[in-house]
Amino acid sequence: xxxxxxxxxxxxxxxxxxxxxxxxxxxxxxxxxxxxxxxxxxxxxxxxxxxxxxxxxxxxxxxxxxxxxxxxxxxxxxxxxxxxxxxxxxxxxxxxxxxxxxxxxxxxxxxxxxxxxxxxxxxxxxxxxxxxxxxxxxxxxxxxxxxxxxxxxxxxxxxxxxxxxxxxxxxxxxxxxxxxxxxxxxxxxxxxxxxxxxxxxxxxxxxxxxxxxxxxxxxxxxxxxxxxxxxxxxxxxxxxxxxxxxxxxxxxxxxxxxxxxxxxxxxxxxxxxxxxxxxxxxxxxxxxxxxxxxxxxxxxxxxxxxxxxxxxxxxxxxxxxxxxxxx
Amino acid sequence: xxxxxxxxxxxxxxxxxxxxxxxxxxxxxxxxxxxxxxxxxxxxxxxxxxxxxxxxxxxxxxxxxxxxxxxxxxxxxxxxxxxxxxxxxxxxxxxxxxxxxxxxxxxxxxxxxxxxxxxxxxxxxxxxxxxxxxxxxxxxxxxxxxxxxxxxxxxxxxxxxxxxxxxxxxxxxxxxxxxxxxxxxxxxxxxxxxxxxxxxxxxxxxxxxxxxxxxxxxxxxxxxxxxxxxxxxxxxxxxxxxxxxxxxxxxxxxxxxxxxxxxxxxx
Numbered sequence: 048x049x050x051x052x053x054x055x056x057x058x059x060x061x062x063x064x065x066x067x068x069x070x071x072x073x074x075x076x077x078x079x080x081x082x083x084x085x086x087x088x089x090x091x092x093x094x095x096x097x098x099x100x101x102x103x104x105x106x107x108x109x110x111x112x113x114x115x116x117x118x119x120x121x122x123x124x125x126x127x128x129x130x131x132x133x134x135x136x137x138x139x140x141x142x143x144x145x146x147x148x149x150x151x152x153x154x155x156x157x158x159x160x161x162x163x164x165x166x167x168x169x170x171x172x173x174x175x176x177x178x179x180x181x182x183x184x185x186x187x188x189x190x191x192x193x194x195x196x197x198x199x200x201x202x203x204x205x206x207x208x209x210x211x212x213x214x215x216x217x218x219x220x221x222x223x224x225x226x227x228x229x230x231x232x233x234x235x236x237x238x239x240x241x242x243x244x245x246x247x248x249x250x251x252x253x254x255x256x257x258x259x260x261x262x263x264x265x266x267x268x269x270x271x272x273x274x275x276x277x278x279x280x281x282x283x284x285x286x287x288x289x290x291x292x293x294x295x296x297x298x299x300x301x302x303x304x305x306x307x308x309x310x311x312x313x314x315x316x317x318x319x320x321x322x323x324x325x326x327x328x329x330x331x332x333x334x335x336x337x338x339x340x341x342x343x344x345x346x347x348x349x350x351x352x353x354x355x356x357x358x359x360x361x362x363x364x365x366x367x368x369x370x371x372x373x374x
Numbered sequence: 375x376x377x378x379x380x381x382x383x384x385x386x387x388x389x390x391x392x393x394x395x396x397x398x399x400x401x402x403x404x405x406x407x408x409x410x411x412x413x414x415x416x417x418x419x420x421x422x423x424x425x426x427x428x429x430x431x432x433x434x435x436x437x438x439x440x441x442x443x444x445x446x447x448x449x450x451x452x453x454x455x456x457x458x459x460x461x462x463x464x465x466x467x468x469x470x471x472x473x474x475x476x477x478x479x480x481x482x483x484x485x486x487x488x489x490x491x492x493x494x495x496x497x498x499x500x501x502x503x504x505x506x507x508x509x510x511x512x513x514x515x516x517x518x519x520x521x522x523x524x525x526x527x528x529x530x531x532x533x534x535x536x537x538x539x540x541x542x543x544x545x546x547x548x549x550x551x552x553x554x555x556x557x558x559x560x561x562x563x564x565x566x567x568x569x570x571x572x573x574x575x576x577x578x579x580x581x582x583x584x585x586x587x588x589x590x591x592x593x594x595x596x597x598x599x600x601x602x603x604x605x606x607x608x609x610x611x612x613x614x615x616x617x618x619x620x621x622x623x624x625x626x627x628x629x630x631x632x633x634x635x636x637x638x639x640x641x
Contacts, residue, residue: 119474120470120474138474143475144476146474147474148470150467153467153471154471157393157397159397159400160400164392164397165393168389168390171385172476172477
């Protein structure tokens with residue numbers, strides 16, 4: 048039986064509609080107008096207990112709105128949703144004790160106190176006695192490689208340390224479902240890797256179901272055998288990551304810094320020229336031709352620097368939609 | 375898991391209070407300034423002492439002095455700022471994590487206020503000691519009964535003011551700037567509570583109007599209790615309890631409606 052089930056999930060926001068300028072301001076003051084903006088449209092999926100599922104999509108696609116509906120923060124406009132046997136927006140105590148939501152840009156830890164103070168409050172709120180709370184804090188801190196950081200004010204912690212402490216706070220009560228919204232946003236590569244390792248570890252050890260949104264393809268690649276791709280509120284893909292990667296990222300991005308500027312036409316034979324401005328060139332080259340193309344580029348041009356990466360997932364998805372591959 | 379709801383509640387209360395107290399100690403300089411900024415009754419004491427107008431209302435300079443000192447103390451322990459804290463949490467997105475914990479967020483604000491009062495206590499004592507140096511003879515020892523009644527009344531006033539502000543705070547769910555509404559109720563609070571003048575000095579009609587509102591019970595009543603003045607104890611406590619009984623269910627109802635709207639509109 049699935050632990051998360053969404054059927055025809057829909058959310059429409061009402062937003063103020065104001066024209067710019069003094070006239071628009073006065074009109075808005077006396078006769079406020081609003082319009083409806085659909086954020087999520089008829090999305091259906093189910094997730095089994097213990098799965099790690101990646102939620103992909105560009106900005107404004109409806110990922111966070113869906114997470115908020117699943118966690119009970121907002122009501123769906125239409126459709127049904129069930130998480131851990133509960134209707135989330137009723138926010139019953141048993142439901143709240145079985146979930147946790149971590150938002151990369153928002154925090155639950157008290158800013159001016161060490162994380163341990165917030166953890167003590169969480170332990171009491173979730174009904175953990177002192178011994179059990181201490182045991183869990185020690186165990187999670189070890190997994191997250193947190194030590195003295197738990198005794199330093201949150202404001203003195205680095206972004207990575209803060210996120211790890213947030214994860215500790217979110218998992219202290221052992222939720223069966225963990226919702227993560229951009230948990231690695233702004234973290235450096237090492238911190239991202241540590242957070243990913245931890246999430247994989249906690250899933251393996253406790254069977255926690257994880258639904259995570261991320262802009263970083265690396266998070267999804269490392270953690271999620273299954274992905275949901277959402278765009279403009281619609282669910283376009285629900286399946287293994289490999290299938291999606293094949294559709295999304297058949298190319299690699301190659302960035303070149305040249306000693307001498309060259310025209311865009313000079314690179315036409317190597318791949319798709321995304322941009323060519325003076326010394327800086329950005330190309331998209333199919334994976335199967337990457338090695339050969341890079342070798343030729345190095346041989347044919349005076350290259351100062353060369354970087355190969357996966358294009359940002361947002362860009363890939365955008366291109367995919369522009370090309371009508373997903374429609 | 376905790377064995378009973380009472381034990382669980384006490385553990386949560388202790389954890390909330392101790393963490394909030396630790397937080398308030400971080401802000402001790404700010405709290406000292408807040409305590410200093412609440413000296414309006416002491417300024418009014420100077421004004422009234424100079425004018426001699428208290429005599430018309432049958433209040434001697436000593437009674438007036440003690441009344442305003444008592445008003446200062448009551449005011450210090452009934453200051454409520456839930457609206458500012460809630461509005462900031464709402465705008466900064468901190469409300470969402472609170473709403474996902476099995477504890478109504480109002481308890482956090484209540485604990486923060488109580489912790490702030492404990493932090494404020496030494497600063498109030500220092501200010502009173504300074505007043506004793508400047509105006510010898512003004513300070514007095516209230517009788518144990520007056521003191522006890524004043525303490526209970528002050529706590530009830532705090533609860534009443536907390537409920538009134540929480541009620542206005544619920545407007546945050548409909549308007550992002552509900553603090554403006556709070557400023558509006560500050561005007562009748564200042565004038566009708568007895569902060570700037572004891573109610574004995576009000577014209578008859580004005581006094582009757584004031585007593586139809588909750589404001590006189592918020593400063594005048596506990597200040598009269600503390601300063602040893604004549605006051606109808608039963609009427610005062612009755613009024614406080616009646617206002618609390620009226621506002622408590624209203625606050626809880628609006629809180630539920632507000633959360634529903636917050637959820638419907640988008641957190």
